[in-house]
Amino acid sequence: MKRCQAMATKKRGSQALIQSMINQGIKYVFGIPGAKVDQLFEDLQYSDDPNAPKLVVARHEQNAAFIAAGIGRLTGKPGVVATTSGPGVSNLTTALMTATAEGDPVIGLGGQVPRDDLSRLTHQSIPSKELMSFAAKSSVEVQDANNLSEAFMNAYTAAVSPKAGAAFISLPADVLSDDVDRPVIKTLTTPQASQASEKTLDKIVTLLKAAKLPVILAGMRASSEEVTTALHQLLAKVSLPVVETYQGAGIISHEFEKDFFGRVGLFRNQIGDTLLKQSDLVLAIGYDPVEYEARNWNIEHNDAVINLDSVAPELSNDYQPDMVIEADIAETITALTNKIPDDYRLSDQSVAHLNTLKEEFEDEKLVETEAKPGTVHPLSIINELQQRVDDATTVTVDVGSHYIWMARHFRSYRPRHLLFSNGMQTLGVSLPWAIAAKLVRPNEKVVSVSGDGGFLFSGQELETAVRLNLNIVQLIWNDGYYDMVKFQEEAKYGRYAGVEFGPVDYVKYAESFGATGLRVSDPTELGKTLDQAFSTEGPVIVDIPVDYSDNIKLKSALLKDILN
Incomplete structure (x- = not known):
């Protein structure tokens, strides 16, 4: 028995x-x-x-x-x-x-x-x-x-x-x-969080008080809900400028818009790059070098760098932090917030400098030029999309020229709602990530943004999205090239090679999978077409002819430029 x-x-x-x-x-x-x-x-x-x-x-x-x-x-x-x-x-x-x-x-x-x-x-x-x-x-x-x-x-x-x-x-x-014949292992227990020691916290406070222009560099491991919440509590107590990496996109909410000083990644010519260069204390929170190597943003070697992370930093000639804190990030930020004196503020001179820096970059913001007939300028696409999303919308972005435009100009106010592949820059991630987002956030809008080159790396998953009846709007910025490679080749060699491919009818492609296909034939109809896409049941492809003539301005040097 x-x-x-x-x-x-x-x-x-x-x-x-x-x-x-x-x-x-x-x-x-x-x-x-x-x-x-x-x-x-x-x-x-x-x-x-x-x-x-x-x-x-x-x-x-x-x-x-x-x-x-x-x-x-x-x-x-x-x-x-x-x-x-x-x-x-x-x-x-x-x-x-x-x-x-x-x-x-x-x-x-x-x-x-x-x-x-x-x-x-x-x-x-x-x-x-x-x-x-x-x-x-x-x-x-x-x-x-x-x-x-x-x-x-x-x-x-x-x-x-x-x-x-x-x-x-x-x-x-x-x-x-x-x-x-053995029992399976039960549900795992969550490891207990640990924060930095009192001595360490005191040292951070001392460095902050001595710094004229401290800057927070918020990276991939700062994008969790727990860390973002803790960071917001810190900013509510003391206003400090924050620079996001691409994977840190959305860490800064509407409430702290005044503290947002852009994102850094790829080319060293953004407001965040300038601010990091001028800073005498960088507090790198959850920063990973795979996002944006220190040789890009720390060329001049800042006076002091504090590395707060849950893992040990990778050291290099350009990244040798003065303080390394390996602990639970959220717990440590919360403890630091409690340690900072209630009367701590940046000096009036520093605040004035930050305001001037923002004004200068606003004035120098790229002005949209007139696109070629029948095409749409990247900023027009971004502006029209921005008007049709809310903070709960998830936007996944593939790799290509559109990825640089989106990273620089599209705003997101919640972490992990604007997704980039910025470590490997892997083509084809956008539609699969959008499928994941719709499964995790079924009641929120999900938009996938791809180029015509990257889309077909994973475009067959449109059938998966149709089968699961997922409401995903897939934008395809269509120009007939692997353009992110093309414009960098032109910058380096004055010509390009191996970046052209033939046209695809993406409307028929969508329809062949049982999805809806829309095409922006008249640039003035872009907004109306996007409205139709968002009101349509099931997956929708929107084919947008794009004019990338202004791409070269993406790499124009405000600081010494680095082509990747």
Whole structure:
């Protein structure tokens, strides 16, 4: 009798893996099926547990991983992607590498040949664990079904631990189908936050009081809800200028607009670059060098730099902080706010200088020139879009010339609502991230912004968006070139090479997937077309012919320029 009871409690390896996901609140598994991982897909599809993750089939493994990473960026909890062996796993590489570079927690589950085929040159047998060790923070291969729950929970911990990123688990097919007789690991406890010591806080206050022009550089790890809230409380007590990185976009809310001094990234010619150059104290909060290397913004080596982060900084000739604080960022900012004297203020001279700096840059703001007939100027697109979104709207941005325009001129007032790939600058992220955003924020507007070059890297996921009936507005800035490369080649060589491609009818493309396709044939109809897109049910593509003639002004040097 006891033996029968024991047999009744047994699970397959894939079922133990699914229960581990349930215990951690995983809501979705994105992926593409295959023979080496079909047991997991079967058990997901037909699970009778209402809390089991929903299986969402994508149209390419890389895009499935982009969607999962988008879930990670938006929620701070890992998204999960599952693929079959061989090319199914290798197609994850770019997406997991991007997630690891840009701090997005994601767990990749890769099918593998049965264990007795691992050392043979057989169908779809590749060294998955070794391959992914270069793209992910951790990479393991499970050899016993009883270890599956442990492997998943350790992957979860690795994915969310600072610096967040990708974790990969290789799953031999026979391990997924084997019996498990150990209980799965329960829900993980949240690590206790720790703040900087009183002595450290006192030193920061001393440096702040001595500085004439302290500046906050808010990076990717300052964009969580907890850190943003703590930073707002600091700014409510004392007004300090803040410069955002691209992944820090939206940290500054409407309430603290006066403290916003732009974003930095790519070319060293923005108001934020000038302010960082002039500052005698930079408080870098959650800053990661992959966003914007210190050799770009700290060329002159500021008098003092304080690095406040949850991870140790990467040191270089251009980045050697005078203080390194490795602690919970939000807790430390809150404690610092309480430490700062109530009467602390920037000097009148510093405030006047900041006001003048803002006025100068407002006066020098790029003036829109008349676009070529039948095309639209980038600023017109941005201005029309800005009028049709609210603070809750999520805008995902692909890589290309449009990405620079959006990063510089489009305003967002909530963190992780304006998304950029600024570590790897990976083409194709925008539509998959938009799918993730609509799943996480179903009641809010979601806009994806791509160029015609980058859109087709992941455009097949339009079918996924149609199948899920997601209201996503996809803008395509269409000019017929890989223009971000083109205009930089022209700046460097006076000509361009290898950047042209043929036209695509994106209206028919959209319609072939069951989506709505709109085209801006008359530039004066842009606003009306956008209104139609936002009022249409389901995914909508808006094809916008763009005139990038003013692109060269994006790199015009206000400071010494660096072409990437």
